[in-house]
Amino acid sequence: MNFKLIVSVSRALMFARWKQTLVAAIGVTFGITMFISLLSFMAGLNELLDNLIINRTPHIRLYNEVLPSENQPVDLSENYSGHYNFVHSVRPKKERPEIQNSFAVINSIRQDERVLGVAPKVTAQVFYNIGLVNLTGLINGIDIDAENRLFAFSEYVTSGNFMDLKNIPNSIILGKAGAEKMMVETGDMITVTNPRGDRVPLKVVGLFESGIQELDKVQSYASIKTCQKLLGESSGYITDLQIKLHDMTLAPAMAQEYSELYNTEAIDIQAANAQFDTGSSIRTLISYAVGITLLIVAGFGIYNILNMMIYEKMDSIAILKATGFSGKDVNRVFIFIALTIGIFGGLLGLMFGFGVSALIDQIPFDTAALPHIKTYPVSYNPKFYIIGGIFSLVTTYFAGYFPSQKASKIDPVIIIRGK
Amino acid sequence: MKILEAKNITKYFHDPITIQVLKEVSFSIEQGEFVSIIGKSGCGKSTLLYILSTMDTDYEGELYIDNVLMRQKKEADLALVRNEKIGFVFQFHYLLNEFSVLRNVMLPGIKLGKYSEKEIEHRAMEKLKILGIDGEALKKPNQLSGGQKQRVAIARALINDPLIIMADEPTGNLDKKNSEIVFTIFKELSEVYNQSLLIVTHDGEFAKATNRIIEMEDGKIIRM
Numbered sequence A: 001m002n003f004k005l006i007v008s009v010s011r012a013l014m015f016a017r018w019k020q021t022l023v024a025a026i027g028v029t030f031g032i033t034m035f036i037s038l039l040s041f042m043a044g045l046n047e048l049l050d051n052l053i054i055n056r057t058p059h060i061r062l063y064n065e066v067l068p069s070e071n072q073p074v075d076l077s078e079n080y081s082g083h084y085n086f087v088h089s090v091r092p093k094k095e096r097p098e099i100q101n102s103f104a105v106i107n108s109i110r111q112d113e114r115v116l117g118v119a120p121k122v123t124a125q126v127f128y129n130i131g132l133v134n135l136t137g138l139i140n141g142i143d144i145d146a147e148n149r150l151f152a153f154s155e156y157v158t159s160g161n162f163m164d165l166k167n168i169p170n171s172i173i174l175g176k177a178g179a180e181k182m183m184v185e186t187g188d189m190i191t192v193t194n195p196r197g198d199r200v201p202l203k204v205v206g207l208f209e210s211g212i213q214e215l216d217k218v219q220s221y222a223s224i225k226t227c228q229k230l231l232g233e234s235s236g237y238i239t240d241l242q243i244k245l246h247d248m249t250l251a252p253a254m255a256q257e258y259s260e261l262y263n264t265e266a267i268d269i270q271a272a273n274a275q276f277d278t279g280s281s282i283r284t285l286i287s288y289a290v291g292i293t294l295l296i297v298a299g300f301g302i303y304n305i306l307n308m309m310i311y312e313k314m315d316s317i318a319i320l321k322a323t324g325f326s327g328k329d330v331n332r333v334f335i336f337i338a339l340t341i342g343i344f345g346g347l348l349g350l351m352f353g354f355g356v357s358a359l360i361d362q363i364p365f366d367t368a369a370l371p372h373i374k375t376y377p378v379s380y381n382p383k384f385y386i387i388g389g390i391f392s393l394v395t396t397y398f399a400g401y402f403p404s405q406k407a408s409k410i411d412p413v414i415i416i417r418g419k
Numbered sequence B: 001m002k003i004l005e006a007k008n009i010t011k012y013f014h015d016p017i018t019i020q021v022l023k024e025v026s027f028s029i030e031q032g033e034f035v036s037i038i039g040k041s042g043c044g045k046s047t048l049l050y051i052l053s054t055m056d057t058d059y060e061g062e063l064y065i066d067n068v069l070m071r072q073k074k075e076a077d078l079a080l081v082r083n084e085k086i087g088f089v090f091q092f093h094y095l096l097n098e099f100s101v102l103r104n105v106m107l108p109g110i111k112l113g114k115y116s117e118k119e120i121e122h123r124a125m126e127k128l129k130i131l132g133i134d135g136e137a138l139k140k141p142n143q144l145s146g147g148q149k150q151r152v153a154i155a156r157a158l159i160n161d162p163l164i165i166m167a168d169e170p171t172g173n174l175d176k177k178n179s180e181i182v183f184t185i186f187k188e189l190s191e192v193y194n195q196s197l198l199i200v201t202h203d204g205e206f207a208k209a210t211n212r213i214i215e216m217e218d219g220k221i222i223r224m
């Protein structure tokens, strides 16, 4: 079989110049290793930031803002319908910041097939009492199960058990920075003053770290019930609905839709974090650019070694042709050499790339901003390995293409006469 | 039976100036003939041989090998003709140092793919035995003497039982003793195995021992 012959000739040529062949293969290995580790690291970072922002941010948030009415009485008067009017210092009328008819709204949203889940929330402005000093605070009353399922609440509760919030009445989870300021720990009692001036004792069942210190000083979490009790409101009192969708890209359109349907304010994640996507995609772009550049450089290495090989083995090529090898056979020999270098170099590169990723994965990475992250983030997405593998083959093929073409066109007569 | 026929082969070189190297060369070779081409250096012997061996395709006139016109054939088809029907021996041995002697002899056979590799190996050993160098089969070519190398090259030329063996001054690079060995081998191939041969040489004595001498001068055949 001809293929076997081509393999055996290729092998002989490669072994005759094994050092250069090895150097070319190492070039590919290096390129792929860097490509894989760079992309894995960048993707790990991106995923981390996704977790930080996207996973913790509702795709759509419904709430009621206390705003002055858009239509002032003068607008309704027929006498002045053709006139301009100027009303200064318009004040909102007394309006409760709750979502009207919240049970029905939640139920109807849950039935929407595009929706992954809804987590209702009640926010309460309070003062934390530390002896005689009062600190302003904001308690988020949450549905613990929904909050954890949709926004990975447990990930940022760093001490205590987040489920205690549900099981223990009148309990609270404080921000770590806030707790330090109040000098309390998990298990201690604190008192807070509600907007009506009543003092309410709450038990600290845990501490959380959101990654933003200033936020941790002010915010805390309690169950919806605790919060409603604190505010003296009924069980229908909900101030925010946090919605997560199956497909994030639908958020802007659906926010509009819900806003009209339920007569609330609605903000989508894209509007809230416009700059976020850009950062991710630029990081990815840079990693691909660097990785591909490295591979192209490796490709030039292969191109060089093949050119040199052809130059040195001119006689051998001439004799092969004189004894019956066609230009195509010679072409195949050199393409085969290039691809062999590509495959071996590439496979090693994939393995080393995996190794380097695993190594990066072990390097300690302590940051107060990200309590549950202990080492540098790395993604092991198989996509990178597939792209790296394909790319090493493609570059080596092209690096081999022109030298092979040249080799196949060598005229044996010229070489043999030259002697 | 004619195995090779050249009709009005004309060849020009254009670099540095256009010169006509072959002028309407016509002749034919019968199966089993042992033919030598002689002539002064520069008269066009090598040029003619490269055309006859199908390696040079830039010529005018017609070349038939085994009664098939070579003119329209594509590069790959010509490669096959060389592989199957022509055994070529050069002035320099041109063996591949990356392969053993045995493997060098086998390569054109594997390329042709008519026999299994095992059989080709067996046949290669037989050819080496005919040439008296079967003992060197597993050595690398660069471990052999000049005469031995040339014998390996002849064994390689024989591997596919070619219609004709062509050689361009096969002894030009050898000492007297080795030259004689090579000549003896060619004679034996012709007499014992009825192999057709076309040998370019400048050794008049050797030429006299062949069936037919073609003498060239200035790109023309002056005697045959």
Ligand SMILES: Nc1ncnc2c1ncn2[C@@H]1O[C@H](COP(=O)(O)OP(=O)(O)O)[C@@H](O)[C@H]1O
Binding pocket: A417, B013, B014, B015, B016, B021, B039, B040, B041, B042, B043, B044, B045, B046, B047, B048
């Ligand atoms: N590539 C070439 N370009 C131009 N002239 C050439 C080339 N090769 C050979 N010649 C000329 O063609 C003539 C015949 O050369 P050649 O066939 O090698 O002669 P021989 O083998 O009989 O000594 C010589 O005059 C030589 O200089």
Ligand SMILES: [Mg+2]
Binding pocket: B045, B046, B047
């Ligand atoms: Mg010559």
